[in-house]
Structures are given as C-alpha cells and as structure tokens.
Amino acid sequence: MSLESHPDRRRASVNVQKVLWCLAELDLPYQRIDAGMQFGKNDQPDYLAMNPNGRVPTMVDGDYVLWESNSVMRYLCMAYGQSSPLYPQSPKARAAVDRWLDWTLSTLQPVDRPVFWGLVRTPPEERDMVQIQKDADAEGVVWRVVEAQLAARRFVEGDQFTIADIALGAFARRWFGVEGVAKPKLPNLERWFGEIAQRPAFVRIVAPPMS
Ligand SMILES: N[C@@H](CCC(=O)N[C@@H](CS)C(=O)NCC(=O)O)C(=O)O
Numbered sequence: 001m002s003l004e005s006h007p008d009r010r011r012a013s014v015n016v017q018k019v020l021w022c023l024a025e026l027d028l029p030y031q032r033i034d035a036g037m038q039f040g041k042n043d044q045p046d047y048l049a050m051n052p053n054g055r056v057p058t059m060v061d062g063d064y065v066l067w068e069s070n071s072v073m074r075y076l077c078m079a080y081g082q083s084s085p086l087y088p089q090s091p092k093a094r095a096a097v098d099r100w101l102d103w104t105l106s107t108l109q110p111v112d113r114p115v116f117w118g119l120v121r122t123p124p125e126e127r128d129m130v131q132i133q134k135d136a137d138a139e140g141v142v143w144r145v146v147e148a149q150l151a152a153r154r155f156v157e158g159d160q161f162t163i164a165d166i167a168l169g170a171f172a173r174r175w176f177g178v179e180g181v182a183k184p185k186l187p188n189l190e191r192w193f194g195e196i197a198q199r200p201a202f203v204r205i206v207a208p209p210m211s
Contacts, residue, residue: 001061002031012211014109015069016057017170022073022163024201026081070101073163085160096157100164103145104171111139112171119178120210129180136181143175143186150188154195161196169196173206 003019023030035041035056042054051058051067058065059072061079066072077087088094118132146168149156156164172193175183196202 001028001059002033003057003059013056014170014174015055017206018069018166019057019059019072019076020205021166021170021201022076022086024205025086025161025166025199026076026084028076028080070105070163070167073101073166074098077163086163086166088157088160088162093157097162097164100156101167104167107145108139108142108168108171111135111142112174115139115178115181116174116210119180120174133181136178136183139175140184140186143172143189144184146172147186147189150192155192161199165192165196169193169202170206173197173202174210177210 003016003023020032035047035058041047042051042056047058048054050060050065053067055067057069057072058067059075061075066075074087077084081087082089087097114135115132118127118135146156153159155161156168172189176190176193197207
C-alpha cells in the first residue's frame with residue numbers, strides 16, 4: 001500500500017497524521033510517496049486522476065485508490081483490522097465512532113483552523129492576537145463537548161482506543177500545543193490527551209513540532 005503525502009508537511013498535516021497514526025496502530029507496512037510543493041505532484045494530471053482535489057493524503061492499495069483521511073482510516077480498519085477494537089463491529093458502537101469523525105470535519109476543524117494558522121503558520125509580527133484569542137475562545141467552546149464526553153469515559157467512545165481518538169487526538173495535539181492564547185481548563189480532555197500522547201505512534205507521528 002502507498003500513501004501520497006506532503007513532503008514538507010508530512011508530519012504537520014493533520015489529515016496525513018491521522019492516516020499514518022492509524023497505519024501504525026494497525027501495524028501495517030506502507031510506502032509513503034511525497035507529493036506537493038517542490039515535487040509538484042499533487043497538481044499533476046496523474047495525481048489529479050487519483051485525487052481530483054489535489055490534496056493529501058491519497059491512499060493507493062493495489063488498484064484501489066482512496067482519498068479523505070477519515071474514509072481512509074475506516075477502510076484500513078475494515079480491510080486489515082477486523083480483529084482490532086479501533087473500529088468496532090457492532091452498528092451502534094461503530095456509528096458512535098463515526099459521528100466523531102464527522103464531527104471533527106464539520107465542527108472541530110473549522111474552529112481549529114484559524115487558531116492553528118494564526119499561531120503556527122503566521123509570522124508573529126503579522127498576527128492579529130485579538131482575533132486569534134476570539135478564535136481560541138470559539139474553539140474552547142467546541143472542545144467542551146469532548147470534555148463532557150470524557151467525564152465518564154477513558155477514551156472517546158468507552159474503554160477502547162478507537163479511530164475517534166485518533167481523529168480527535170490529532171487536533172488535540174494542536175490545541176494543547178499552541179501558545180500565546182488563554183484556553184479554558186478542561187481536565188478530562190487533559191487527562192485523556194495525557195494518556196493517548198504516550199502511545200508510541202503518537203510520539204513518533206503526531207508529537208513532533210508543529211509547522
Ligand atoms: N478532508 C480532506 C482534507 C485534505 C487536505 O485539506 N489536505 C491538505 C493538507 S492538511 C492539503 O493537501 N493541502 C494542500 C497541500 O498541502 O499541498 C482529508 O481529510 O483528507
């Protein structure tokens with residue numbers, strides 16, 4: 001299987017991180033092929049034929065091509081992780097995990113993006129800190145949903161680590177990693193993040209400095 005990802009932002013792209021983390025949790029071998037930036041691959045016809053969005057990641061498994069990081073995680077679990085608790089089998093447990101993947105895209109990513117870009121991908125002299133604090137306040141409100149979910153659970157959907165923890169964990173790394181804004185105290189989220197941040201795959205793939 002191969003995974004097309006961004007050369008410079010390989011570890012920094014949250015969507016690439018999710019898939020690499022999932023591959024590592026499933027202990028699956030893969031080849032990562034650089035795409036984008038100086039490689040100029042993701043705007044080329046052969047790349048666009050695989051992924052018309054021109055974005056990363058794109059997964060190639062034999063003659064099967066798939067884009068959208070959450071869908072790639074689901075596929076990997078269904079194809080190669082049937083015995084893994086990462087993506088539970090029962091309809092209710094599976095749907096409960098799925099909703100966090102959807103929620104990450106629909107609700108969390110939009111409020112995370114301005115904070116991450118403002119504090120990590122904008123030079124300090126160009127930052128509008130008043131606006132970024134407002135953006136961080138909005139993101140804090142959204143994280144409270146996860147804070148409440150974790151009040152009585154070890155992981156996002158219960159006792160088992162699932163791809164819901166991967167999707168949320170990759171964003172939590174950013175939330176806890178950005179500096180220069182006031183953030184609400186979220187003790188359940190901190191406790192959960194402290195635990196998942198010790199997983200070897202997180203340490204290797206998600207923990208390295210943000211850029
Ligand atoms: N919803 C898509 C988003 C993919 C996406 O936006 N990828 C970004 C990196 S995080 C990208 O390819 N940006 C263009 C580039 O880096 O060249 C997914 O989850 O896979």
